Amino acid sequence: MNRVIAIVSPGSAPTRRLIQESRSRNAVIDMTNGRRTKAVLITDSGHVVLAPINPETVAGRVSSSKGNRADGEYED
Template sequence: MSSSPVLNVGFSNVVFASKILAILQAESAGAKRLRTDAKEGARLIDATGGRKTRSILVLDSGHIVLSAIRPESLTKRLENGDNSFGKEEEDEEV
């Protein structure tokens, strides 16, 4: 198994960091369109664990990943190489 960096997007779900093209605010109009299009095209991956969607990740394969973690928190995790689990409950609170 390779040691490619992964990003914890919440609830023990991970995405290979090298596959991420963008991390978007879930409430933006463009992100909402991407979400709708991905759902219609069967390219939507829901990793929210039933929580409110706070960010949308665009992958190089065209898939869209929904996360309950704020974009700022995901970006910090990417920058710091933080692959730890169990922080999503903290990040999800407003």
């Protein structure tokens, strides 16, 4: 998950524009399976990932997968 640049909610106009522009470039990865998009992940490769879970949940899962502890230090 070190390729994720930003995790945002889909409600703002700039985010919606980014999704539409990415759709026109065929750079959208839709993981919602027909559910409502709650989080938008932006990657360093320019892909936009649509997720059906809250941005806070995604951020927590990303940080736990990187091995972060609560104090911000990495585990060995």
